[in-house]
Amino acid sequence: xxxxxxxxxxxxxxxxxxxxxxxxxxxxxxxxxxxxxxxxxxxxxxxxxxxxxxxxxxxxxxxxxxxxxxxxxxxxxxxxxxxxxxxxxxxxxxxxxxxxxxxxxxxxxxxxxxxxxxxxxxxxxxxxxxxxxxxxxxxxxxxxxxxxxxxxxxxxxxxxxxxxxxxxxxxxxxxxxxxxxxxxxxxxx
Numbered sequence: 001x002x003x004x005x006x007x008x009x010x011x012x013x014x015x016x017x018x019x020x021x022x023x024x025x026x027x028x029x030x031x032x033x034x035x036x037x038x039x040x041x042x043x044x045x046x047x048x049x050x051x052x053x054x055x056x057x058x059x060x061x062x063x064x065x066x067x068x069x070x071x072x073x074x075x076x077x078x079x080x081x082x083x084x085x086x087x088x089x090x091x092x093x094x095x096x097x098x099x100x101x102x103x104x105x106x107x108x109x110x111x112x113x114x115x116x117x118x119x120x121x122x123x124x125x126x127x128x129x130x131x132x133x134x135x136x137x138x139x140x141x142x143x144x145x146x147x148x149x150x151x152x153x154x155x156x157x158x159x160x161x162x163x164x165x166x167x168x169x170x171x172x173x174x175x176x177x178x179x180x181x182x183x184x185x186x187x188x189x
Contacts, residue, residue: 119147
């Protein structure tokens, strides 16, 4: 496949997301995050592999800044601490590494942004289950349909694709929009 063909394919999936992810879903995701932050609760973000990098990216935009100068926002990437991840995975199991951190850092009224391109990652599903049990809202970023994560989500933002790389490209657009909207609300713009 040529670069031009790949970029056309990427643009096609991003264009499809316009109809697939309605404004109302994104507005609800923004509302949940802003309500949590204004109430003093954390936004927790988790993912594996490339989705862990996306989780770090989201936390970086919110703790640091996205576009506007403003105070730092309470957002924790659960993939950021290798000592916690490896100790828990070694002593117990990997599937519960994020659920354990949700237990530690989450509180009712907070939000978990759970990223899984398939929606079926056991560590992400367990984190969402723990969040729900604690009264933490769940925003899922997944591929089409949301997999096992879908029924655990208060808001499902599912990219209209089954191809991991294309899903991740849509996720970047979705979470950049989410970060910008949260920042605008929290900066009083």
